[in-house]
Amino acid sequence: MCRQFISHAITTVALVALGALPAGGADNVAIKEKAAVCSGCHGENGISQTENIPSLAGQPDQFIQWQLVFFRAGSRKNEQMQPIVEEITNEDIRNLGAYFSQLAPPKGAEDDDPDLSKKGAQVAAGRRCASCHTDSFAGTKGVARLSGQREEYLVKALYDYKAGQRVGGGVAAMADVAYHMSDEEITAVSHYLAHLK
Ligand code: HEC
Ligand code: HEC
Known part of the structure; x- marks a missing residue:
């Protein structure tokens, strides 16, 4: 059985080398x-x-x-x-x-501040984040996945958009969204999204 495996492995290597796979x-x-x-x-x-x-x-x-x-x-x-x-x-x-x-997406860690997540969910609903990022926040096409992303990275990204430091595609979708967000909203929504499973 072992020999069979080795001979298979050698054949595979040879085929790759020949560009025959x-x-x-x-x-x-x-x-x-x-x-x-x-x-x-x-x-x-x-x-x-x-x-x-x-x-x-x-x-x-x-x-x-x-x-x-x-x-x-x-x-x-x-x-x-x-x-x-x-x-x-x-x-x-x-x-x-x-x-x-x-690859399998990241899963949010145990939520250490459910009250903050609750506020974040309200921000997401009020600002209609899901209308572009999809209901599960898995993203689609050119729109990013947000669920399970690192919390401090979400915060950073939102401030980058808000400050006009990150422009993204031709549509200024995120600049428009982030421009109107308060610090409290950015903190809460990032916590909520990072802890989604
Ligand atoms: C030396 C560290 C480093 C390496 C190596 C690296 N990256 Fe990155 N990458 C970063 C950092 C830091 C950011 C965040 C940039 C920012 O804050 O705007 C990033 C952002 C990205 C993003 C944007 C993701 C998002 O959610 O906005 C993509 C896509 C990406 N990298 C792909 C790659 C790929 C593919 C490779 C390998 C070919 C790679 N990176 C190698 C550091 C790295
Ligand atoms: C009109 C559509 C739209 C809405 C509404 C929207 N987004 Fe986005 N979002 C996008 C698009 C498109 C991108 C990718 C932009 C780019 O290329 O930089 C994005 C990117 C992001 C990123 C960067 C992710 C990464 O990995 O780099 C974050 C964070 C984000 N959105 C958060 C939010 C939050 C929070 C809300 C609600 C408050 C929201 N978005 C509402 C379209 C939208």
């Missing part, structure tokens, strides 16, 4: 290598353990692709992402979007 198989190996670079900051399996670095797991494919395009074009600026995007091709962007969107 279906595109998906070979791409998978290449994309895992690229994604390993991302894991250094965005965490194993796309779940970030680092302050101010977002989880990527379960973000919509298109959202990931657009953000990479924005970083590369310089319309979204970040010192840490800049050197990364300088080295990625359009094909990499498509593959990375597909790869991270398929």
Whole structure:
């Protein structure tokens, strides 16, 4: 049985080397290598353990692709992402979007302040966040997943939009939303969203 496995493994390696495997198989190996670079900051399996670095797991494919395009074009600026995007091709962007969107999304931790979450839920309802981000806050197309995202990153993102530091796509959807939000609202809604399961 062991020998069979080894001979299968050798055949697979040979096929990859010859480019004889279906595109998906070979791409998978290449994309895992690229994604390993991302894991250094965005965490194993796309779940970030680092302050101010977002989880990527379960973000919509298109959202990931657009953000990479924005970083590369310089319309979204970040010192840490800049050197990364300088080295990625359009094909990499498509593959990375597909790869991270398929990973299991982060689950919110135990809620240590349910009262704050309650306020946050009211903010989300009042400001109709779900009308774009979907009822489960899983996001769709170019609209980000918010559920289970790191709390302090959500806060940061909302202040970046509010200050006009993050512009995003052609539509100024988030600038309009964030501009009207108070500090209390930003704190509460971020706590609520980060703790969604
Ligand atoms: C040196 C650390 C570092 C590495 C390596 C890195 N990133 Fe990032 N990435 C960041 C930081 C920090 C941010 C948040 C930027 C901000 O605050 O606007 C970010 C943001 C992003 C975003 C936007 C997500 C969102 O929710 O707004 C995407 C998409 C992304 N990175 C993809 C990648 C991919 C794909 C790779 C690997 C090819 C990668 N990153 C490698 C640090 C890193
Ligand atoms: C009109 C549609 C719309 C509404 C309403 C809306 N959003 Fe968004 N949101 C978007 C889009 C589109 C993006 C991606 C923008 C970009 O490319 O930067 C986004 C991105 C975000 C991000 C950045 C996430 C990340 O990972 O980088 C946060 C945080 C966010 N929205 C929070 C909210 C909150 C909280 C509300 C309600 C108070 C809200 N949004 C209402 C469309 C909307």
